[in-house]
Amino acid sequence: MKKIMMLLAGFLAVSCSNDDIVSSAPQKKLSSIKMNYYQNDKLMTFRNFTFLNDQLVTIKYQESACEDYTYNIQGLVSQILIYNLSGRLITTITYSYDTAGRITEKSFKTFVTDTGEPVNVNFVFTHLADKIVVAKTYNGDIQNEEILMNSNKKIIKQVLKPDIHSATFQYENDNVTSSKTFIFNLESTESYSYNTLKNDYNYRKYIFGNEWKLNDYLDTFDSGSTYFVYLQSENLISEYTSSPSRIDNSSDKTAVYKRIFTYNFNDQKQIYKETEIYSRIVDETTENIGKSEFIYTYK
Known part of the structure; x- marks a missing residue:
């Protein structure tokens, strides 16, 4: 197994195959997160997140790709290398920032494609x-x-393609309470509820610094997803609800999808567990779909 490739002040690069990262960091720093996903109480997949000095350095997926994270002198992620199970590099993602720590450019290159030709995608963000x-x-x-x-520098609308794909967001007390997505003349609505806890525990802040909420949104911008907008909110989300949508093309039945979020903290007020319960409501009957757990470890 390979060891740490490089460790310099303000610059970090770690191998996906590194199993035991040694840190001289003070106690109670975040050291790892394990994400487990269950269906019918059966573990379906998991991811292991490894941190060094409160910086995410590696994500390992169950029997799948792994990701290595490198940081710039600002302490912000500058490069992500994604490998497949055999250790072959399949994607490179790079980031640039302004002096305020906001993403100004994101580029990714995928080497393994159906056509055999690399795919290059580049985003330039002008603030x-x-x-x-x-x-x-x-x-x-x-x-x-x-x-x-x-x-207030809150995101109120995302326009991916004018007149084809856009999303708008409504706020209350700096929390996103609803979002509307418009795609090809079809509109869907999502609503969000919150608890009184401050939204300052997500692991993405260890990647994107003080502007982690905005940077997280810019990082996922191309997906067109409105679900992740809850990260922009002042408080921790407690519930997500979708508008009714068809179960599949062969059925006239519709379902409302929900997620319930719960959080547990240790005696030092650090989050040690985050749980998401997935369900859908069909004909007034609630069906459990699955559950995700994020388990935080400190040392």
């Missing part, structure tokens, strides 16, 4: 007073998109 302009280049083709902000 203005009331919006972020996004220039996406996909294998040479350029598409302009944008994210609209309110006076």
